[in-house]
Amino acid sequence: MTEGVWPAVLGRFVWHSLPFVRAWENPTASEIIGAGAASIVIFGAVLVVALITRLGKWRSLWSEWLTSLDHKKIGIMYIVLAFVMLTRALIEAVLMRMQQAAAVGSPGFLAPNHFAQLFSTHGSIMIFFMAMPFLVGLINYVMPLQIGSRDVAFPLLNSISLWLTGGAAGLMMVSLVIGEFSTGGWSGYPPYTELAFSPGVGPDYWIWAVTLGSVGSTLTGINFAVTIYKMRCDGMHLMRMPLFVWTALCTSILMIFAMPPLTVATALLALDRYLGFHFFTNDLGGNMMNYANLFWLFGHPEVYILILPAFGVYSEVVATFSSKELYGYTSLVLATAAIALLSFTVWVHHFFTMGQNANINAAFGIATMAIGVPTGVKIYDWIWTMFRGEVRFSVPMLYSLAFMMTFVLGGLTGIILAIPPLDYLVHNTLFLVAHFHNMLIPGLLYAMLAGYHYWFPKAFGFRLDEKWGRISFGCWVAGFYLAFMPLYVLGAAGMARRTQEVFEPAFRPWLYVAGAGALVLFCALAFLFVQLWVSIRDRDANRVFAGDPWDGRGLEWSISAPPPEYNYAALPRVHGRDPFYEAKRKGNPYPPPASYDDIELPKNSKTGPVIGVVGAATAFGLVWHMWWLAVIGVLAIGATVIARSFARDVRRIIPAAEIERTERRWLRAEAEITPIPRAVETTPANRGLAEVSG
Template sequence: MTETTGLWHLLMGNLSYDALPFYSPIATVGASIVVLGALGTAVLITWLGKWKYLWSEWLTSLDHKRIGIMYIVLALLMLSRGVIEAVMMRTQQALAIQSPGYLPPDHFGQLFSTHGTIMIFFVAMPFLTGLINFVMPQQIGARDVRFPLLNAISLWLTVAGAALVMVSLVLGKFSTGGWSGYPPYTESAYQPGVGPDYWIWVLTLSSIGSTLTGLNFAVTIYKERAPGMRFFRLPLFTWTALCTSILMIFAMPPLTVATALLALDRYLDMHFFTNALGGNMMNYANLFWLFGHPEVYILILPAFGVFSSVFSTFSAKRLYGYKSLVYATMAIAVLSFTVWLHHFFTMGQSPSINAAFGIATMLIGIPTGVKIYDWMLTLYRGRVRFSVSLLYSLMFMLLFVIGGLTGILLATPPVDFVVHNTVFLVAHFHNMLIPGMLFGMLAGYQFWFPKAFGFRLDETWGRIGAACWGLGFVLAFMPLYVTGLEGMPRRSQEIFQPQFAPYLLLAELGGLIILAGLFSLFVQLWVSIRRRDHNRVPVGDPWDGRSLEWANPAPPPEYNFFTLPQVEDRDAFTWMKERGVAYLPAQHYEDIEMPRNSATAVAIGVAALLSAFGLVWHIWWMAVVGLGAAWAAVIVRSFVRDTMRTIPASEVEQAHRGWLREIAATRAVSRDEEMSAGNVGLAESAS
């Protein structure tokens, strides 16, 4: 980056011709794809004349289901970039055995930094937030989350963060400090460019969004449950959502603080984390992992929730050991705050402290083990159907145990001293995040897609996708355990041991198969949309679901429930179906109040993006205007008095009776016909 001066600096900060990505052909191509992709999408929307539809039905919507779907769209888009970056890195390592390969070190450094940042903050977090948003209010029998506008603001702050990462591909370079951004390397003395600034503001936007989401979800679960929905009747997915939200509330602030202090160091020459003048970079490592370790469980707990739903639904059995699963989830949530030091065992504490944190880490294996057994016993003697969701869940169970065992190895400080900073660690956490987190999210995506859009996803392409993800994962990461044990450092741009070549080539093949898995997901979506009329499930219960989200039509009406359900059992919907009261008209319908659309959240997102962009490039007027505009949006909103819209009882009754008539004319299908065109979402009664 070059420093600019004079009037130009006043107007455009440090932005100049040098910021354009012409320093390497690969960067140019990457930037062109982003720019052309954005332009192409805009042109396509204009050509289809869908701007108004998009604006009024989606972007300004405060409906928790639509916000959830937008989160997942964002996650899938960013997943594509993350996977492509992963394949680029695998290709570099496969080629760069005693040769420089095709990526210069600086570019390779940017790639592993953006890959990690994107995969955690813009794939995993939006994916789980989206699923919880879509499912949780329906599972507890609520009409929306407690704070619908705040929900939209969280979404648009996350989108702003994601947009800033995409901008960093076009203007300037990203940080080369990894996703954890340790100072002093990320201080301005060592990385004077805009890279770490991009990273700081991207994380700040996303972490504020996540904190707000956590508050919103926790309050929703505490305050919005349907009558009779006691805590020990909550579906397990909602339990995991609750624990994750509480973790978000407590774990995100340390990250916001750590990045804010680093920003003060970089912008105002302060010395929180510098080597000299009283700085203490170990406090950064401490703060970052105070966030970072609970974050691991923020990511994995919702996946555990999805697996619990999938295992019990596709075994047609009550979840085995419900209470033990709940207590295990709570134990994991609390323990997750006691182990952060294991991320820096080798950074100088006394052995006794390391030992204490090592033991705490191993303890987490106990509640997790309880869960694995509970799921196996849920499957035992169930009416098991090998749906795509169940395939992901089975692969999870197998592979996650392997990853967990390597985690126990790493929790032993002396072992950690041997393999820390090697690809053994990389293999371990990918082993937790891909089969654990991502397979959970993909299983949930396949599971709830028919509820969201009213048609099932294509089975064949779903199976191909699942096979590719599973096989690709094994091939890509099992070899890294071997090379890691042999001492191959992580984040290596060039490799000097020719004997690693076969392993790295195998890993490259795995990477390509994962890419094929990603491609299959999109083909599946495309094929399913094309054939949607064959796979419609308007009645809304294609899998003989057990919890309340399946008690509505698919897609559900804006207000979710025609009348709020009375909950009598843990498997609330199954209880209703068994007693034949699932599809009955109500005695009495009431007017329903739902939030009106609002552009406030979009305005805040755009303003926050501008402000962050201004901060990155030192365009001070833009930073101030952006921040001011975000506050102004909040103030303007506070003058809007008419925020709710009433849906008359007659309209609700009409919709309900229409749906019930449709059900009366529908043939219920048995579990054998689940994947056939005959399944329009009415399940044959089990009794």
């Protein structure tokens, strides 16, 4: 009787699936670390729930945040998610570096399978649940403000995307507590991830987490592209859009075309694993190279999905902190579009070593190097933007400068990897690992942090602490060089990536330096949290309610900080590329609207949270073969979508009187604030009103 019931209810779950039980039975360092990680997840979840309950914030959290369709709040929630996941994946990176440093000629403290789970989760999280949410969050917050819109085109879809991503990230966290994760790396190459070689739940967690995330990202891409095409304010021609919006547009188009191949690849792998298909198996005509092609047809555009918004942030930051018009706007737009297009023509460089003929390899190698041209153009455009400007070395600008100097080194090693005969030597080695971290840390992460420092005062109404920002910046840069330059050497010496134990004593010094670098990077993140805490503590001294702390150029700086939920009391009309900068020079930056009208905004909706949570539960059911849960989940999602389609009352009105009150309060406050010159913008004298010069 019990034999029939429990497997049907629990699927393949057994007590042994819990890391605590494994650590109890086999108390090695590796298992204890696994159980420790699981307890941190549980403890963290309990702590958050207890804290919210104690503060009595459940109702306001639900009605003001979780169900909100406001693009600004959704953007902030994406970035909170990115920081949580960054913390986990960075700790994993530190563990791996410590293991390799400790494992020269000895097994170290992490078992091979545990180590493999760490590099798989580290990669999957950093790409899908750190980088993607961070850039999507930033675009969500900033882009509608920059184009003079009140929201994105599909606010409900935006919430659903957030919750699908959040549900997938939740699944990643659950995999720490129940069962185990894939050992097949972030790219999940079959046949290793096929049932024949990885029968456990690990690859299934990977498949469903990535699937949920990739569906969310596809929807986001559609949403952003439609928003940029259809929701620009009067006068905002395409060639007047801020560069960040241009990069957001190109990234969205890449998402629309590049995410589906990933969804297809994971779906086909799921068919292999669940229904006995043979797309990528060794036997019965499967061919894993089809997977490699599909995966990198997504994977290569993906790296440009990540890097283009970063380029957008740098364009905004360098122009603002040089007090100068962006140099070569048209060139930058063309270069962005060229990169987006070329990104679809290079995927084979991820497997030059497959054994295809030299013509194919040479063609893809040359296409890859061609991307270097528009990328180089961009770097020079930023250099010439500083030329004849007045450069202020604020935290976002420091990140931009560190990026330009460091990214170019990654570009060099990228060219080495693009040349097939040289790629044969360093493919799959730490050289490759060093290269893509060299692109993604200075490229993406520094940009996201620059954007975080730059737009934080807009979102929350106070500046971030400058001193801790600089300390953290110093650690991110020093840590990067220490952690990744040794990996170039090790890779050139032939050290394979994903190695749990090292047998060459000659590698030891380099691994020690890299390990020290990982610790410095961990400190960098810790200091970022210290900065946040210090900034919240001192918030009253650093308020910038007037809304323009950096003498900004785009529309987003022309409203209060934080902005009202309707963004603009009257939709703006622009006449040039830097509308707010021009308005300040013309002496009328804050024109009161001719009349105040009612504004219609979308009502909150439970649909997003329901779909996200039920989606994650369905995925969990599929992972553990709890078929009842999967079936109920799928039905529930369908029911939710149908139920939502009957909801008629989805809009709410903000009355004109309330808008007038809010706007007048802001304009009154503004009249009392003294404008400040740029030299004191990082002091409490900065209340968000810029002294107009030049």
